[in-house]
Amino acid sequence: MHWEKYPHKKIKQTVFDALKKNLDYRTEDVLGLPATYLDPEVFYQDAPFLKDAPYMQTMVANPNHIGCHTLGDAEPAFLGTQAIEKELIGICATQIFSAKEQNYDGYVASGGTEANIESLWVHRNLYMREYGAQAHEIAVVYSADTHYSIPKGVNLLQLQSVLLPVEDDTREIDFDAMRARMHKAQSDGLKYFILIMNMSTTMFGSVDNVEQAMEIMEGLPCEYRIHVDGAYGGFIYPFTRTNESLTFKNPKINSFSIDAHKLVQSPYGTGICLLRKGLIEYALTDEAEYVKGKDYTLVGSRSGANAIAVWMILRTYGSEGWKAKILKLIDRTDRLCENLDERGIRYFRNPAMNIVAIRAEDIPETIAHEYLLVPDTHESKPNWLKIVVMEHVTQGKIDKFLFALDGWKQ
Numbered sequence: 584m585h586w587e588k589y590p591h592k593k594i595k596q597t598v599f600d601a602l603k604k605n606l607d608y609r610t611e612d613v614l615g616l617p618a619t620y621l622d623p624e625v626f627y628q629d630a631p632f633l634k635d636a637p638y639m640q641t642m643v644a645n646p647n648h649i650g651c652h653t654l655g656d657a658e659p660a661f662l663g664t665q666a667i668e669k670e671l672i673g674i675c676a677t678q679i680f681s682a683k684e685q686n687y688d689g690y691v692a693s694g695g696t697e698a699n700i701e702s703l704w705v706h707r708n709l710y711m712r713e714y715g716a717q718a719h720e721i722a723v724v725y726s727a728d729t730h731y732s733i734p735k736g737v738n739l740l741q742l743q744s745v746l747l748p749v750e751d752d753t754r755e756i757d758f759d760a761m762r763a764r765m766h767k768a769q770s771d772g773l774k775y776f777i778l779i780m781n782m783s784t785t786m787f788g789s790v791d792n793v794e795q796a797m798e799i800m801e802g803l804p805c806e807y808r809i810h811v812d813g814a815y816g817g818f819i820y821p822f823t824r825t826n827e828s829l830t831f832k833n834p835k836i837n838s839f840s841i842d843a844h845k846l847v848q849s850p851y852g853t854g855i856c857l858l859r860k861g862l863i864e865y866a867l868t869d870e871a872e873y874v875k876g877k878d879y880t881l882v883g884s885r886s887g888a889n890a891i892a893v894w895m896i897l898r899t900y901g902s903e904g905w906k907a908k909i910l911k912l913i914d915r916t917d918r919l920c921e922n923l924d925e926r927g928i929r930y931f932r933n934p935a936m937n938i939v940a941i942r943a944e945d946i947p948e949t950i951a952h953e954y955l956l957v958p959d960t961h962e963s964k965p966n967w968l969k970i971v972v973m974e975h976v977t978q979g980k981i982d983k984f985l986f987a988l989d990g991w992k993q
């Protein structure tokens with residue numbers, strides 16, 4: 584895994600050069616495109632700080648990245664910044680998830696939700712077009728700890744679902760139950776499956792065991808493909824573990840969702856959808872005739888500044904710097920866990936991740952409230968309360984939380 588770290592000067596130059604390649608509404612005779620820079624009364628172009636702020640400058644120029652730019656043909660007005668998005672998608676696909684060069688497509692979606700739904704949509708259409716499948720014969724298979732965007736997509740796309748229970752202590756899929764439920768699904772007439780593998784669940788940081796899940800699927804006379812939901816862990820797990828079966832090297836994996844607006848601290852609107860080459864065509868809306876290059880995405884118009892922001896972050900760190908940043912969070916999480924162990928407080932934690940889900944019974948409600956621990960449910964009494972060790976969760980804040988626990992225990 585490698586991508587180069589750029590100094591600020593080079594980042595700035597690359598973005599400003601890209602903006603120059605985009606269409607300039609101030610100087611060109613643009614009559615037809617229903618797009619322009621941000622309102623100049625409010626967002627004035629000559630604000631002095633913009634000279635040194637490539638992201639802000641891109642916001643003001645307001646390029647529209649509508650469509651998918653890894654495919655070639657795209658809206659020519661914004662080719663400069665689209666090329667940066669293309670580079671960003673390339674880094675994620677090839678360096679983080681081991682895709683072969685040119686063997687992927689993808690785009691910066693509005694979030695993990697959209698990236699997940701786009702992938703379900705692609706798979707549904709693939710089964711329908713290539714196998715003559717009916718929607719009621721297609722099921723999405725996912726664990727009980729899966730993010731709610733998956734059932735949201737199942738509902739929108741009118742698919743069936745096979746829900747897999749997890750073991751309470753380990754958060755692992757219960758594979759005996761999976762075997763039984765898959766047999767039942769087959770006898771109920773389901774023939775085509777989209778298996779969701781979490782590259783970390785949101786609540787626990789648990790990573791699904793893809794080998795074991797595949798072993799069960801391989802034993803069945805059915806079609807299945809895998810989508811990996813890395814919306815939470817996509818920028819963490821690949822930097823803490825080497826697991827080729829959760830990359831594009833696994834031929835059953837067709838797609839990944841990753842979110843830059845969680846751990847990467849980029850602006851909201853930066854989910855990333857990655858697909859194996861030849862698949863995004865199944866989401867083509869042929870009727871998008873006014874868009875050059877048509878539209879293969881769910882969202883339609885989207886801000887090019889979002890792609891610039893993520894690219895700038897990845898280039899500022901480089902792969903080595905990114906890994907170091909993640910390992911620092913992991914170390915801090917290790918230390919928190921040791922402190923919990925000393926106090927006999929029970930929790931679940933995947934050592935590759937920065938989430939600690941604590942047994943709710945072991946933490947008084949007042950402290951959970953005060954430190955904004957996130958419960959597994961807001962509807963009834965929670966079973967788990969989680970801490971997500973991010974940049975703002977400093978050692979000082981963790982210490983304060985631990986002192987508060989000690990005060991309560993005495």
Ligand SMILES: *Cc1c(COP(=O)(O)O)cnc(C)c1O
Binds near residue numbers: 814816
């Ligand atoms: C957050 C999250 C999502 C949804 O992401 P949004 O960006 O909020 O749409 C999907 N899957 C997982 C695992 C997540 O953690």
